[in-house]
Amino acid sequence: PVSPGVLPLCCRLPVWHRLPRPPPGLPLAPSRPFSNNKIQVELDESSGVATMKFKSPPVNSLSLDFLTEFCISLEKLENDRACRGVIITSAIPKIFSSGLDIMEMCGKSTEHYAEFWRAVQEMWLRLYSSTMVTLAAVNGSSPAGGCLIALSCDYRIMAENPKFSIGLNEAQLGIVAPFWFKDQFVSVVGHRIAERSLQLGSLYPAPEALRIGLVDELVPEEKLLEKAAAVMAQWLALPDHSRQLTKAMVRKALLDRLLTHREEDIKNFVSFVSKESIQKSLRTYMEMLKKRKS
Amino acid sequence: PVSPGVLPLCCRLPVWHRLPRPPPGLPLAPSRPFSNNKIQVELDESSGVATMKFKSPPVNSLSLDFLTEFCISLEKLENDRACRGVIITSAIPKIFSSGLDIMEMCGKSTEHYAEFWRAVQEMWLRLYSSTMVTLAAVNGSSPAGGCLIALSCDYRIMAENPKFSIGLNEAQLGIVAPFWFKDQFVSVVGHRIAERSLQLGSLYPAPEALRIGLVDELVPEEKLLEKAAAVMAQWLALPDHSRQLTKAMVRKALLDRLLTHREEDIKNFVSFVSKESIQKSLRTYMEMLKKRKS
Amino acid sequence: PVSPGVLPLCCRLPVWHRLPRPPPGLPLAPSRPFSNNKIQVELDESSGVATMKFKSPPVNSLSLDFLTEFCISLEKLENDRACRGVIITSAIPKIFSSGLDIMEMCGKSTEHYAEFWRAVQEMWLRLYSSTMVTLAAVNGSSPAGGCLIALSCDYRIMAENPKFSIGLNEAQLGIVAPFWFKDQFVSVVGHRIAERSLQLGSLYPAPEALRIGLVDELVPEEKLLEKAAAVMAQWLALPDHSRQLTKAMVRKALLDRLLTHREEDIKNFVSFVSKESIQKSLRTYMEMLKKRKS
Numbered sequence: 001p002v003s004p005g006v007l008p009l010c011c012r013l014p015v016w017h018r019l020p021r022p023p024p025g026l027p028l029a030p031s032r033p034f035s036n037n038k039i040q041v042e043l044d045e046s047s048g049v050a051t052m053k054f055k056s057p058p059v060n061s062l063s064l065d066f067l068t069e070f071c072i073s074l075e076k077l078e079n080d081r082a083c084r085g086v087i088i089t090s091a092i093p094k095i096f097s098s099g100l101d102i103m104e105m106c107g108k109s110t111e112h113y114a115e116f117w118r119a120v121q122e123m124w125l126r127l128y129s130s131t132m133v134t135l136a137a138v139n140g141s142s143p144a145g146g147c148l149i150a151l152s153c154d155y156r157i158m159a160e161n162p163k164f165s166i167g168l169n170e171a172q173l174g175i176v177a178p179f180w181f182k183d184q185f186v187s188v189v190g191h192r193i194a195e196r197s198l199q200l201g202s203l204y205p206a207p208e209a210l211r212i213g214l215v216d217e218l219v220p221e222e223k224l225l226e227k228a229a230a231v232m233a234q235w236l237a238l239p240d241h242s243r244q245l246t247k248a249m250v251r252k253a254l255l256d257r258l259l260t261h262r263e264e265d266i267k268n269f270v271s272f273v274s275k276e277s278i279q280k281s282l283r284t285y286m287e288m289l290k291k292r293k294s
Numbered sequence: 295p296v297s298p299g300v301l302p303l304c305c306r307l308p309v310w311h312r313l314p315r316p317p318p319g320l321p322l323a324p325s326r327p328f329s330n331n332k333i334q335v336e337l338d339e340s341s342g343v344a345t346m347k348f349k350s351p352p353v354n355s356l357s358l359d360f361l362t363e364f365c366i367s368l369e370k371l372e373n374d375r376a377c378r379g380v381i382i383t384s385a386i387p388k389i390f391s392s393g394l395d396i397m398e399m400c401g402k403s404t405e406h407y408a409e410f411w412r413a414v415q416e417m418w419l420r421l422y423s424s425t426m427v428t429l430a431a432v433n434g435s436s437p438a439g440g441c442l443i444a445l446s447c448d449y450r451i452m453a454e455n456p457k458f459s460i461g462l463n464e465a466q467l468g469i470v471a472p473f474w475f476k477d478q479f480v481s482v483v484g485h486r487i488a489e490r491s492l493q494l495g496s497l498y499p500a501p502e503a504l505r506i507g508l509v510d511e512l513v514p515e516e517k518l519l520e521k522a523a524a525v526m527a528q529w530l531a532l533p534d535h536s537r538q539l540t541k542a543m544v545r546k547a548l549l550d551r552l553l554t555h556r557e558e559d560i561k562n563f564v565s566f567v568s569k570e571s572i573q574k575s576l577r578t579y580m581e582m583l584k585k586r587k588s
Numbered sequence: 589p590v591s592p593g594v595l596p597l598c599c600r601l602p603v604w605h606r607l608p609r610p611p612p613g614l615p616l617a618p619s620r621p622f623s624n625n626k627i628q629v630e631l632d633e634s635s636g637v638a639t640m641k642f643k644s645p646p647v648n649s650l651s652l653d654f655l656t657e658f659c660i661s662l663e664k665l666e667n668d669r670a671c672r673g674v675i676i677t678s679a680i681p682k683i684f685s686s687g688l689d690i691m692e693m694c695g696k697s698t699e700h701y702a703e704f705w706r707a708v709q710e711m712w713l714r715l716y717s718s719t720m721v722t723l724a725a726v727n728g729s730s731p732a733g734g735c736l737i738a739l740s741c742d743y744r745i746m747a748e749n750p751k752f753s754i755g756l757n758e759a760q761l762g763i764v765a766p767f768w769f770k771d772q773f774v775s776v777v778g779h780r781i782a783e784r785s786l787q788l789g790s791l792y793p794a795p796e797a798l799r800i801g802l803v804d805e806l807v808p809e810e811k812l813l814e815k816a817a818a819v820m821a822q823w824l825a826l827p828d829h830s831r832q833l834t835k836a837m838v839r840k841a842l843l844d845r846l847l848t849h850r851e852e853d854i855k856n857f858v859s860f861v862s863k864e865s866i867q868k869s870l871r872t873y874m875e876m877l878k879k880r881k882s
Contacts, residue, residue: 170540171532171533171536172532173536174535176540182543182544186779187780188780190778190779191480191544192481192482194544195545196449198540198544199448199529199532199537199541199544200529201532201536213780235787235788238760238788239759239869242761242762242764243759243788246758246764246786246787249767249770250783251783281536465830466826468827468829468830473837476837485774485775486778489838490743490804493826493831493834
């Protein structure tokens with residue numbers, strides 16, 4: 001077996017625990033769902049490709065429960081030798097994910113805030129370091145934490161609907177994206193665009209998201225999953241072990257930065273979100289959302 | 295009040311000393327000039343936007359006096375709760391700023407060189423870390439240090455006159471941009487363009503500056519200030535505290551790098567500029583400028 | 589003489605040993621070849637420009653012998669005060685260089701692997717830190733190590749033939765580009781494109797290579813050397829000492845990273861390439877190449 005860590009400086013990841021996968025072309029097997037609460041997961045054993053569909057109404061917000069289920073689902077796939085790639089998409093029309101659940105940040109105990117933030121970190125650490133090919137099929141709007149999920153994948157395809165937008169819009173809510181959201185964003189769109197977008201909390205309609213490189217391509221919504229499968233097949237045509245080592249090498253610096261500062265990051269989040277001024281910003285934002293809905 | 299430093303790794307700046315600003319919409323007040331030597335500053339209290347106009351003939355070169363006035367003016371605005379943003383532009387036709395004043399680098403004492411360089415550093419540290427929204431309205435050519443001022447702002451609008459050019463052209467003078475000019479440049483245009491441009495000392499006419507991302511947009515010269523006001527209003531629509539924390543987070547690494555190496559950087563500048571070969575390059579360049587003028 | 593290291597943080601390179609060059613315009617001298625085995629070197633003393641032509645059939649692969657000759661040739665030019673710039677191109681139709689010689693990585697002793705890898709490192713360290721202006725005239729395909737040579741130059745011109753492709757395709761061979769190939773690639777095309785391309789082992793036809801910034805311009809093949817000479821003249825119009833100090837400053841971080849981890853990098857390469865699974869990947873690849881040829 002190919003063991004990780006043989007390359008310079010770079011390759012041993014904390015969440016790296018995959019063995020090399022069997023070659024594609026196993027006997028066709030029926031899809032088997034193995035979770036059906038907030039995230040529906042189906043693995044097609046013939047292609048080695050799993051699909052994770054977010055189905056947590058109304059807007060797939062990233063609650064503590066959702067994040068926990070996400071990590072468990074991903075971990076199961078990661079350990080399943082039949083699975084080499086995962087397509088992440090939404091079962092809810094018009095929304096990919098609305099991002100972190102503001103309810104988890106409002107009027108709760110500091111213990112709760114800490115637990116929630118650790119789950120947010122865990123989600124990113126696992127997804128960004130996944131040894132599987134990860135592909136976001138963004139079939140709806142994807143602000144804040146929803147955008148982070150897409151950014152953490154290896155490739156992003158978005159429905160070419162200009163009503164769908166994507167971006168790290170935390171500044172619009174009166175809050176601040178943490179340093180590792182920023183690092184992740186910079187790694188995809190570059191420093192200049194990230195700096196401006198983060199300050200303005202910009203959300204980009206799909207065509208603009210493509211133009212700045214925030215997503216890799218646009219396709220008509222009805223062709224999104226078909227295209228995702230085709231792109232996935234291209235990625236899976238490569239030998240897993242070299243692709244995995246390369247991915248680990250390229251992503252190591254950002255992962256290490258959060259791992260080194262993880263507890264400090266939690267402490268800072270708890271302290272920030274506990275401030276009365278921030279609580280007030282979040283309550284105002286939630287009331288605005290409620291009004292808009294009704 | 296929102297105190298800085300609550301977010302991971304990132305937010306406590308050495309020149310960070312602003313309290314949160316009052317919301318926009320204060321009673322209309324007349325503009326009040328409070329400096330009128332080398333830089334004319336006007337604050338419109340109704341919008342919370344100040345304008346700094348360079349008016350140091352013939353070419354707004356950054357002399358020690360100019361830099362000192364710049365820092366004091368910026369500091370005053372920074373401490374003025376009525377001011378949330380500043381537009382930097384020139385009162386002199388065809389030139390934004392010609393950059394560092396070569397007279398300050400020629401035939402002076404090492405003490406003078408050290409004092410001058412510290413002022414150059416101070417200017418950049420204050421501008422790049424300003425908690426205000428900073429917007430460069432580049433209404434003329436802007437080589438070397440003039441370009442640095444524009445690069446340090448949050449946004450750059452340039453008059454769409456192809457006769458106006460901008461860039462870090464130090465290499466053309468036989469001198470070398472310091473590492474923090476380079477870091478600042480890389481952060482805006484990326485490593486590849488910065489590397490090539492710095493080696494060649496490239497000056498970019500406005501249309502090319504837009505193409506490589508050195509400026510954010512071009513407008514006809516007569517609409518420059520109007521457009522600057524409109525863009526500023528967009529930036530000021532965001533809550534100050536999250537925008538400020540975000541800006542601090544994104545800019546911290548570059549600021550820290552100079553702060554850590556500040557004395558070394560001064561020493562290196564003094565040693566470099568004191569060399570006879572460099573003095574000769576500078577004298578040659580000045581003579582060329584004089585000839586061109588006459 | 590201008591001594592290196594006078595600028596902040598940045599300028600003292602391990603392989604920096606050039607004195608400033610005499611000004612251009614020396615008396616016309618005949619070209620003088622001084623190597624004619626695997627690399628043909630000609631120096632035009634009138635322009636101060638040398639041409640290195642790879643002529644190691646069939647595909648200019650980077651064997652230990654080739655790399656040694658490359659380093660010696662470069663060193664000679666580096667120490668020749670008459671030489672200020674070098675154009676690197678191929679004397680073999682359709683191929684610039686096929687990259688590292690797989691024969692050197694197959695079925696050899698660990699001592700041999702270590703010696704080979706040190707030579708690969710040396711080639712990059714010398715080329716990337718060269719005080720001369722280095723220009724790649726890419727007149728054929730240039731995968732893997734061939735691409736690295738082009739990336740290490742100051743400027744890249746490619747023949748506009750879509751049949752010629754360039755890229756770091758190691759992942760396609762079941763191997764992994766080392767961290768400094770990756771760093772070098774990121775510095776030219778940015779993090780996002782590098783990440784995707786390295787994972788997929790992408791080779792870019794000339795027009796796409798231009799689009800992503802992997803090469804700087806395309807010209808018809810028959811005009812390639814003429815264009816290279818014209819671009820070189822533009823670069824040589826700048827004073828050497830400021831251009832050299834600027835180049836050293838911009839490139840220092842990447843050079844230092846390999847220098848700091850050089851022995852570890854060799855050890856990792858030897859350990860990686862000695863694995864039976866990797867040996868098998870390489871043998872499979874070589875057999876595929878042989879079949880394709882016949």
